[in-house]
Amino acid sequence: MAVLEVHGLHQYFEQGTVNENHALKGIDLSLERGEFVAIIGGNGAGKSTLLNSIAGTLPVNQGQILIDGKDVTYQNVAKRAKLIARVFQDPRSGTASLLTIEQNLALAEKRGEWRNFWASGVKRRDRQHFQEKLATLGLGLEKRLGAEMGLLSGGQRQAVTLLMATLKKPALLLLDEHTAALDPQTSATVMALTDQMVRAQKITTLMITHNMASALKYGDRLIMLDHGEIAVDVRGEAKQNLTVEDLLTLFKERSGQEFADDAVLLS
Numbered sequence: 141m142a143v144l145e146v147h148g149l150h151q152y153f154e155q156g157t158v159n160e161n162h163a164l165k166g167i168d169l170s171l172e173r174g175e176f177v178a179i180i181g182g183n184g185a186g187k188s189t190l191l192n193s194i195a196g197t198l199p200v201n202q203g204q205i206l207i208d209g210k211d212v213t214y215q216n217v218a219k220r221a222k223l224i225a226r227v228f229q230d231p232r233s234g235t236a237s238l239l240t241i242e243q244n245l246a247l248a249e250k251r252g253e254w255r256n257f258w259a260s261g262v263k264r265r266d267r268q269h270f271q272e273k274l275a276t277l278g279l280g281l282e283k284r285l286g287a288e289m290g291l292l293s294g295g296q297r298q299a300v301t302l303l304m305a306t307l308k309k310p311a312l313l314l315l316d317e318h319t320a321a322l323d324p325q326t327s328a329t330v331m332a333l334t335d336q337m338v339r340a341q342k343i344t345t346l347m348i349t350h351n352m353a354s355a356l357k358y359g360d361r362l363i364m365l366d367h368g369e370i371a372v373d374v375r376g377e378a379k380q381n382l383t384v385e386d387l388l389t390l391f392k393e394r395s396g397q398e399f400a401d402d403a404v405l406l407s
């Protein structure tokens with residue numbers, strides 16, 4: 141059974157006005173269990189709109205979204221949080237700055253059932269588990285459990301955010317340009333960590349990226365969005381052997397135009 145199914149998804153902004161924008165034009169998308177999919181596309185292609193629709197932060201105009209076979213189209217964000225974990229571009233948005241690393245991890249472990257956190261606090265057993273998990277990041281953070289999150293660098297924070305997102309395995313992981321705010325070297329480190337975590341736990345993942353190199357290097361499937369439609373969808377061996385030139389040729393064949401977003405091409 142597919143983990144994520146999107147059927148005929150349309151999204152309009154300012155519908156019925158002169159500024160009407162048909163941002164998603166009947167997207168059909170299905171993700172198998174454990175599939176790691178990179179989504180790329182130029183400015184305004186509809187990447188964020190698609191992710192926001194799946195996460196539930198944007199009400200659906202038309203279409204249907206199913207997660208693990210369950211219709212979540214009209215379910216609110218909080219309800220979906222039991223199934224979906226999301227990592228944003230801004231390293232500050234995934235963690236609580238004034239809490240320590242271990243407190244943040246303890247909160248993540250209770251995703252979807254946070255109510256008893258302050259009553260139970262962080263237990264010794266949890267502490268050891270967190271240390272083991274943090275050690276897998278290779279950043280030495282296992283020795284800094286009591287450090288305030290706000291004191292960490294952007295890359296360290298994003299690595300902890302990823303750990304938090306995957307501590308309790310989500311049905312679906314949404315990565316929203318999660319390395320875009322980091323310097324190139326840190327971004328590469330966090331991307332490699334992402335790949336390691338997603339593969340180790342076989343987490344079904346949808347990753348938006350502006351970086352063509354990352355989209356080619358990571359994931360088992362690559363989807364290119366164009367003006368609210370899926371222009372390219374490659375997987376398996378075809379994806380593994382894909383080059384930038386191949387991708388641009390495919391894009392031109394399918395969309396009838398050259399891909400002209402320099403920010404994507406040069407990244």
Ligand SMILES: Nc1ncnc2c1ncn2[C@@H]1O[C@H](COP(=O)(O)OP(=O)(O)OP(=O)(O)O)[C@@H](O)[C@H]1O
Nearest residue numbers: 153154161163181182183184185186187188189190
């Ligand atoms: N809240 C909104 N109100 C009006 N129009 C919007 C809104 N959000 C997005 N849009 C429009 O919808 C279209 C798709 O935008 P979206 O942000 O999904 O694209 P994107 O592929 O994520 O682009 P980028 O890479 O620039 O973030 C664009 O034309 C955008 O201007």
